[in-house]
Amino acid sequence: MTKRELDAAGIRDPHLRAAYTWCRGLNARHGRTYFLATRMLTAPQRPAVHALYGFARWLDDIVDEPDPGATPRSLAARLSEVEGRFLADLASGTSEDPLLTAVIDTAARYELEEHLFRAFFTSMRMDLSVTDYATRDDLDVYVHGSAEVIGLQVLPILGAVTHREVAAPRAAALGKAFQLTNFLRDVAEDFARGRVYLPADELKAHDVDRERLAWCAEHGRADAPVRAAIRDQIAVTRRIYAEARPGIAMLHPVSRPCVATAATLYGEILDRIEDAGHDVFARRAKVTRRRRLGVACGALARSQWARRRHPAPAPPAAVS
Template identity: 50%
Template sequence: MNDAHEARSGALPHSGTPGRTPADLDTEHTTLTDAYRLCRRIAAAHGRTYYSATRLLSADRRPAVHALYAFARTVDDIVDTPAAYGSREALAALDAIEYRLRHAWTLTRADRPAPPPTALPAEFDAVARALTDTVDRFAIDPRHFWTFLDSMRMDIPESPLFRNRYPTMPALHEYMRGSAAAIGLQLLPVLGTVGPVADAEPAAAALGNAFQLTNFLRDLGEDLDRDRIYLPTTELAAFGVDEDLLAHCRRTGRTERRVRRALAHLIAVNRDLYRRAAPGTALLNPRVRPAIRTAATLYAAILDRIEDSGYTVFARRAVVPAHQRIRLAAGAAFRA
């Protein structure tokens, strides 16, 4: 990636591109700064827990994390906004995004023909500019982004990869390999490690999976509205829970006893993921450890809120109140 740093494509210029005048560089710098500002706004608006934790990072790392979040959010919105994108349009948009990033990052067409012109979100160019700068500066392996995009294709009905039910936890982990673990692996070079990056990768992937499973538990009702069940159906069935029962709970807004037991079990599984990821914090740069502990603490607190509400995930979204986020963040940040 560092070799490509010296020559960007015209679509995604980089402020370090040689052969430009000082005026050109000033214009590019302003554009890149604005791109990062947009990414920060996206992170602040849509990822409150995530954004709260990033505020503990150093100023040089924080924008990169915002860029990674904004990219993931932009792609996720394409997949999850049927009013704006039908299945074919969403697939075409993902293909166009992958093509443009491969072309910008490798200066080749990646042995694939250019996809037909496709409308992308208005913010994509700015987000891609910040993302490209982040990938360059921190030498992030592009493969993690292709894995992520393949996972997003699994959410699109007309994709050959499409799945909207996951029978077992291993099957769900295959989806989360791209939707969650890949995000953790993208972040790792930004956060920095005290030893080889490879040593910290299993814990980073586990933490990404822990965050994702928390989302699935919190958003069970909303996902049902989109005809998706991300919780393993065989594990639900062990408690007498099937799709009809879940649909009934969504219609009534009431969580039936068997569903409560199933959710309690899966919350225990989720907490085990957080425990398995926790030792990885010691492998990170000491300066970023408070932020990662804070992110894990705040996300795990969503599970507490689900339990405290009586598992009312069909009626309302579990949210950690602002005052509690501040208290938990402070405790996690200063924990030894």
């Protein structure tokens, strides 16, 4: 399958093929829902999506899965070193690093702007020093770099039937909705790392603070105020999904089943949290494998139908 994808995307250079293959493997191992959704894309689209996922995952792991003995200062230095090397390689159009090789090739093929990558690095650095967000506006600064830019990077790969600038706000909103869903699913895990990705003022409206969250973590269950706060956060997130959803119809027809699948499965994580009485400390909410496969099978049928009716987006020419 990997060979067919690379051939379809016009990726011939052995060094590039190895780089994209590495990224695909990373996506398959760590991004189960995301990887499943990519199976709905056409073969030429998949390598670039895998490259962007691999890049985001790699940087995220530098922060969240550091080497033993790492300190915030050493991790900040590491991120700065990686950013400097990446931006220099991006400018030159080549890299000796296999992961960066694939990302740089993708950026060149799809004309991804440098500021999107810079914003992502900014949010990763915030994770080293920011542990709480006082307001929704403060959290939005982080989410822009950690999630909205991902939607904007993927948009040209998916293709659109309208101008990119019209579809862009919807793509950014969907990335934001996915990220906020992750925050709600991972409240307990993030709190164990010392972070709270929910606006403090909105939590305070329910008399929720770090002390109360610590009690929930210690007892392995959410109390009534925390459940009420999570209920309200889900409502906010659902409004963002509603804002993003019209953007699916703006995509190229062959890309719509993939994005619709991801939106459905991520949205159902919120359903699972609600089914658990909004208790995000007792267990991690997840969509069952059976459900994921069921949604994916239906989407695969729709994607095959779309491919018969609509020419797939032509892969961009390789950059010399």
